Amino acid sequence: MERIQIDAFSQVKMLSQLQASPSGEKLAFVVTQAQVKANKYVSHIHLLENGKVRKLTSGGAEKSLYWLDEEHILFPGDRTGKYKAVADEGSHYTVFNKISVQGGEAEEYFALPFPASNLIVLGDGKFLCIGQYDNYAMTTEGLEGAEKEEMLQKIQEEKDYEIFDELPFWFNGKGIVNKKRGRVYLCDICKNEQKAITGPYMQVTGLKYNKELGLALYYGSDYQWMDDQISRMFVYDLKTGESREMDLGGKHRVQAADFVGDHILMAATTGERYGSSENPIFFNVDVNTGKMTQLADLDTSLGSSVGSDCRYGGGATNKGEKDGFYFLETVGFNSVIRKLDEKGEVKTVSPDVHGSVDCFQKVGDTFYYVGMRCNGLQEIYCCKEGGEENCLTSFNKEFLQSHSVVEPKYMHFTDKDGVDIDGWILEPVDYDPSKKYPAILNVHGGPKAVYGETFFHEMQFWANEGYFVFYCNPRGGDGKGNDFANIRGEHYGVWDYNDLMEFTDKVLEMYPQIDQKRVGMAGGSYGGFMANWIVGHTDRFAAVASQRSISNYLSKCLTTDIGYYHNLSAMMADPWTNMDRMWNNSPLKYADKAKTPTLFIQSDEDYRCWMADALQMMTALRMHGVETRLCLFHGENHELSRSGKPKHRIRRLREITNWFDHYMK
Numbered sequence: 001m002e003r004i005q006i007d008a009f010s011q012v013k014m015l016s017q018l019q020a021s022p023s024g025e026k027l028a029f030v031v032t033q034a035q036v037k038a039n040k041y042v043s044h045i046h047l048l049e050n051g052k053v054r055k056l057t058s059g060g061a062e063k064s065l066y067w068l069d070e071e072h073i074l075f076p077g078d079r080t081g082k083y084k085a086v087a088d089e090g091s092h093y094t095v096f097n098k099i100s101v102q103g104g105e106a107e108e109y110f111a112l113p114f115p116a117s118n119l120i121v122l123g124d125g126k127f128l129c130i131g132q133y134d135n136y137a138m139t140t141e142g143l144e145g146a147e148k149e150e151m152l153q154k155i156q157e158e159k160d161y162e163i164f165d166e167l168p169f170w171f172n173g174k175g176i177v178n179k180k181r182g183r184v185y186l187c188d189i190c191k192n193e194q195k196a197i198t199g200p201y202m203q204v205t206g207l208k209y210n211k212e213l214g215l216a217l218y219y220g221s222d223y224q225w226m227d228d229q230i231s232r233m234f235v236y237d238l239k240t241g242e243s244r245e246m247d248l249g250g251k252h253r254v255q256a257a258d259f260v261g262d263h264i265l266m267a268a269t270t271g272e273r274y275g276s277s278e279n280p281i282f283f284n285v286d287v288n289t290g291k292m293t294q295l296a297d298l299d300t301s302l303g304s305s306v307g308s309d310c311r312y313g314g315g316a317t318n319k320g321e322k323d324g325f326y327f328l329e330t331v332g333f334n335s336v337i338r339k340l341d342e343k344g345e346v347k348t349v350s351p352d353v354h355g356s357v358d359c360f361q362k363v364g365d366t367f368y369y370v371g372m373r374c375n376g377l378q379e380i381y382c383c384k385e386g387g388e389e390n391c392l393t394s395f396n397k398e399f400l401q402s403h404s405v406v407e408p409k410y411m412h413f414t415d416k417d418g419v420d421i422d423g424w425i426l427e428p429v430d431y432d433p434s435k436k437y438p439a440i441l442n443v444h445g446g447p448k449a450v451y452g453e454t455f456f457h458e459m460q461f462w463a464n465e466g467y468f469v470f471y472c473n474p475r476g477g478d479g480k481g482n483d484f485a486n487i488r489g490e491h492y493g494v495w496d497y498n499d500l501m502e503f504t505d506k507v508l509e510m511y512p513q514i515d516q517k518r519v520g521m522a523g524g525s526y527g528g529f530m531a532n533w534i535v536g537h538t539d540r541f542a543a544v545a546s547q548r549s550i551s552n553y554l555s556k557c558l559t560t561d562i563g564y565y566h567n568l569s570a571m572m573a574d575p576w577t578n579m580d581r582m583w584n585n586s587p588l589k590y591a592d593k594a595k596t597p598t599l600f601i602q603s604d605e606d607y608r609c610w611m612a613d614a615l616q617m618m619t620a621l622r623m624h625g626v627e628t629r630l631c632l633f634h635g636e637n638h639e640l641s642r643s644g645k646p647k648h649r650i651r652r653l654r655e656i657t658n659w660f661d662h663y664m665k
Contacts, residue, residue: 001402001403001404002402002403002404003403003404003429003464004403004404004405004457004460004461004463004464005461005464006461006650006653006654006657007036007646007650008399008403008457008460008461009034009309009310009457009646009649010033010034010035010036010646011033011399012033012034012310012377012396012399012455012457013031013032013033013377013378013395013396014031014032014033014310014311014312014313014378015029015030015031015032015313015358015370015378015379015380015393015395016029016030016032016063016311016312016313016314016315016358016359016370017029017030017063017064017065017313017314017315017359018315018316018359018360018361018368018369018370018380019065019066019067019315019316019361020067020361020363020368021067021070021101022067022069022070023070024363024364025049025070026047026048026049026070026101027047027048027049027361027368027380028045028046028047028048028056028065028067028073028101029045029046029048029065029370029380030043030044030045030046030062030063030064030065030313031043031044031046031055031395032063032312032313034646034649035646036646036647036650039645039646039647040645040646041312041643041646042060042061043060043061043062043063043312043313044056044057044058044059044060044062045057045062045065045073045075045099047101048380048392048393049101051392053392053393056073056099056101056103057075057099057106059077059079059106061077062075062077063313064076064117064313066096066119066120066121067121068098068109068121069121070101071100071101071102072098072099072100072101073098073099073101074096074097074098074109074119074121075096075097075099075106076094076095076096076097076116076117077095077097078093078095079095079097079106079108080108082095082108083095083111088155089139089140089141089152089155090137090138090139090140090141090151090155091113091139091140091141092113092114092115092132093111093112093113093114094111094112094114094115094116094131095108095110095111096108096109096110096111096112096116096119097109109189110187110189112129112131112185112187112194113141113194114131114132114133114185114194115131115132116129116130116131116132116185117129117130117182118130118207120207120209120216122209122238124190125188125189125190126186126187126188126189127186127187127189128184128185128186128187128207128209128216129184129185129187129207130182130183130184130185130204130207131182131183131184131185131194132180132181132182132183133180133181133182133183133196133200134179134180135179135180135181135200135201136163136178136179138151138154138155138158139151139155140152140155162176162178163178163179164178165178165179165225166178166179166223166224166225166226166227167225167226167227167564168227168561168562168564168607170561170607171561171607172561172605172606172607172608172637172638172639173637173638173639175605175607181200181201181202181203181204182203182204182205182220183196183197183198183199183200183202183204184196184197184198184204184207184216184218184236185197186238197216197218197236197243198218198234199222201222201223201224202220202221202222202232203220203221203222203223203227204218204219204220205219205220205221205231205254206218206219206220206254206256206257208257208258208259208320210259213259213262213287214237214238214239215235215236215237215238215259215287216235216236216238217233217234217235217236217257217258217259217264218233218234218236219231219232219233219234219254219257220232220254226564228565229253229271229276229565230250230251230252230253231248231252231253231254231268232245232248233245233246233248233254233257233264233266233285234246235264235287244287244290245290246264246285246287246290246292247290247291247292248268248292249292251270251272252268252269252270253268253269253270253271254266254267254268255267255268255269255280255302256280256302256317256318256327257285258318258319258320258325259287259320260284260320260321260322260324260325260342261322261342262287263284263285263286263287264284264285264286264287264320265282265283265284265285265295265320265325265340266282266283266284266285266292267280267281267282267283267300267302267327268280268281268283269281271569273482274482274485274486274488275486275488275569275570275572276565276566276569276570277448277485277566277569277570278482279299279300279301279302279481279482279485280300280302281294281296281297282294282295282296282297282298282300282325282340282344283295295340295344296340296344296345296346298340298346299481299482300327300329300338300346301329301330301331301478301479301480301481302318302327302328302329303317303327303328303329303330303335304317304328304329304330304335304356304357304358305330305335305446305448305449305450305478305479306330306333306334306335306355306356306372306449306450306451306452306454307444307445307449307450307451307452307454307456308356308372308454308455308456309456309457309458309641309642310372310377310378310455310456310457311358311378311642312642312643314358314359315358315359315360315370316359316360316361317359317360319360319361319362321362323341323342324339324340324341324342325339325340326338326339326340326349326360326362327340328357328359328360330450330478330479331348331479332422332450332479332480333354333422333450333451333452333453333473333479334353334354334355334356334452334453334479335355335356335357335358335452336348336349336350336352336357337349337350337357337360337367337369339385349367349383349385349386350367350369350383350389351383351387351388351389353371353373353374353389354373354374354452354453355371355372355373355374355375355376355452355453355454356371356372356452356454357369357370357371358370358371358372358378365384365385366382366383366384367382367383367384367385368380368381368382368392369381369382372454372455373389373391374453375405375407375408375453375454375455376396376400376454376455377395377396377399377400377455378395378396379391379392379393379394379395379396379397380392380393400455404429404464405455405460406426406427406428406429406460406463406464408424408425408426408453409424409425409426409427410422410423410424410453411423411424411425411470411472411506411507411510413502413503413506415475415498415499415502416498416502417495417498419475419484419499421472421473421474421475421499421502421503422451422472422473423470423471423472423473423503423506423507424451424453424470424471424472425468425469425470425507425510425511426459426460426462426463426468426469426470427463427468428463428465428466428467428468429463429464429466431513433513435513436513436514436515436518437466437467437468437513437514437515437518438466438467438468438514438515438518438519438520438542438660438664438665439467439468439469439470439507439511439514439515439518439519439520440459440462440467440468440469440470440519440520440521440522440660441470441471441500441503441504441519441520441521441522441541442458442459442469442470442471442521442522442523442527443471443474443500443521443522443523443526443527443530443531444471444473444477444523444526444527445523445524445525445526445527445528446476446477446478446525446526447474447476447477447485447487447496447526448476448477448478448485449477449478449526450473450477450478450479451471451472451473458641458653458656459471461653461657462657462660465657465661466665467660468507468511468513468514470503470504470507472499472500472503474495474496474497474499474500474503475487475495475496475499476492476495476496476526488569488570488571488572489571489572489573489581490581492570492571492585493529493530493533493585493587496530497530497533497534497537500530500534501538504519504540516540517542518542518663518664518665519540519541519542519664520541520542520543520544520545520660520663520664521534521541521543521544521545522544522545522547522656522660523545523546523547523549524547524548524549524601524641525547525548525549525550525608525609525638526550527547528546528547528548528549528550528609528614529549529550529551529587531544531545531546531547531549531598532546532549532550532551532587532588532598532617533587533590534596535587535591535594535595535596535598535621535626536587536589536590536591536593536594537590537593539595539596541596542596542597542663542664543596543597543598543599543659543660543662543663543664544596544597544598544599545598545599545601545655545656545659545660546598546599546600546601546614546617547600547601547602547640547641547652547656548601548602548603548606548608548609548614548638548640549600549602549609549613549614549617550567550586550587550609550613551586551587551588551591551613551614551616551617551620552586552587552588552612552613552616552617553567553571553582553583553585553586554575554579554582554583554586555610555612555613555616556609556610556613557571557574557575557582558575559610559612560607560608560609560610561607561608562608571585587617588616588617588620591617591620591621591624592620592624594621594624594626595626596626597626597627597628597659597663598617598618598621598626598627598628599628599629599630599631599655599656599659600614600617600618600628600629600630600631601630601631601633601640601652601655601656602614602615602630602631602632602633603632603633603635603636603637603638603640603644604632604633604634604635604636605635605636605637606636606637606638606640607637607638608637608638609638611632614630615630618630629655629659631651631652631655633648633651633652636648640652641653
């Protein structure tokens with residue numbers, strides 16, 4: 001068996017954007033793989049038909065797709081570079097290419113004069129989409145001669161400046177978003193017309209279409225100075241060209257919605273009970289009157305939050321049908337497909353298999369989905385409702401069979417407060433019970449997320465390097481309801497920290513082969529908060545790796561994309577009415593007590609956990625004589641460990657592993 005190396009993630013094939021053809025007889029999807037030498041990711045569209053898989057495109061940049069009809073697929077990308085020049089003049093086109101499912105060369109089908117996504121094919125050359133609109137944009141469109149030259153000069157000069165006058169002004173993975181909005185457009189490519197359906201300040205986050213009703217549904221935040229996380233929802237009539245607003249009471253944030261029969265089913269929350277991470281309630285919305293009525297409060301962990309560092313791209317996670325609403329839910333430490341019917345009753349329709357369902361399509365009574373099963377990597381599966389699961393692809397089978405993949409050993413315990421906690425242990429490759437080993441405690445982000453039985457490259461690599469690796473889902477995590485996830489306010493950094501320390505104690509009791517003087521800890525995002533918190537509260541760890549971290553909630557809430565609402569919600573405080581709580585919950589307060597050598601990993605375009613927090617904590621530790629080091633990655637964001645440039649991902653993991661090797665081997 002081959003050892004899993006630091007660059008082994010580049011051998012993994014990652015699946016996304018699963019889409020069924022109009023008849024349901026074909027499936028198209030994207031396969032992405034990292035290329036270390038070229039330092040990029042290469043993506044191709046594949047087809048699954050009659051049980052056989054074949055690659056359809058060869059450009060290497062096909063990251064999304066849309067079925068035009070049964071025989072043709074559309075995908076975005078300026079393959080010829082034709083529109084690059086106009087981008088320098090302030091116009092940003094999205095080119096949609098058409099390719100036959102029989103193969104052949106793709107050709108340009110149409111182009112839209114804005115960044116476009118979420119394309120919905122209406123027929124007769126008409127489409128709906130979400131297009132990016134910049135309220136502060138300058139363009140040369142319609143100008144000629146001296147006026148055009150003058151505007152070109154202004155555009156070039158303006159690149160040296162950014163204007164911030166709203167919240168959020170930047171967003172992780174998107175960059176500067178100040179006064180930029182995603183608007184719904186109705187596009188007629190035969191007439192080369194694009195009609196904006198929504199206003200210039202509405203940020204649309206969801207768009208659905210029902211052909212039988214002739215209606216489109218869209219929702220999102222409408223704001224000019226601060227996104228208060230309150231949604232507005234509209235139904236657009238394709239025949240009359242009119243929009244009708246649904247009455248959401250002015251206090252709900254919509255997480256998902258779609259047409260179910262002749263009405264809308266919506267999952268939404270107010271945050272009044274459990275804050276910004278509150279699980280949604282399901283409502284029916286009458287498309288004619290706009291009135292909403294509660295259908296079910298199921299304490300649903302909507303979506304899949306099962307972690308892995310071997311995914312790339314997304315796909316559909318919910319779908320409305322005549323007989324109900326189908327959606328992904330995190331249940332315990334697995335994600336499954338669930339069905340909510342018109343009576344408000346819910347049931348699981350996918351098999352009871354450990355792992356995750358990452359996206360799905362429903363064709364008749366069959367579900368097709370991308371999943372990670374039983375410590376494995378992504379493949380496409382299918383099942384009938386309540387039936388057995390069948391694997392339809394084998395993209396990663398050879399890798400798993402030829403490499404020393406360590407099977408996680410499940411470990412459950414009840415903490416001192418009587419709460420059940422799920423955890424796992426990876427034993428070192430070639431484990432010898434007569435020897436002593438170093439170990440690493442890994443803490444997930446969120447905190448409303450979960451570890452599960454999916455393949456995690458970094459942890460498998462450490463196990464192949466001779467480390468025990470152990471990890472659990474402490475309170476604050478997902479999959480067990482609002483009460484389990486609720487560690488807000490004075491409990492933040494207390495209940496979760498206690499669970500992690502108890503888990504560490506249990507692991508050390510179970511495995512006396514672990515050298516207690518050679519135990520390290522690593523974590524990112526919320527896990528980075530916990531890393532910073534740990535070094536100020538215990539010296540039991542030999543070394544710590546703090547990644548994309550939080551150290552000071554006063555700066556975190558005032559510098560990041562979600563800080564002004566989400567982090568304030570987590571603290572149940574703000575800097576003006578309860579500064580003491582925010583400072584008491586900040587790891588920086590306890591930096592003077594730290595002794596543990598601490599490595600910081602940070603990206604300079606991480607707008608979720610801005611680098612100011614890592615710099616403050618690193619500076620404080622150095623001032624107090626603690627061994628510390630910070631590696632700053634240029635051009636990366638919060639997703640460095642999952643979708644950063646391949647060479648950067650290797651450098652990140654090498655920095656962490658070298659740090660642990662130095663202090664623990």
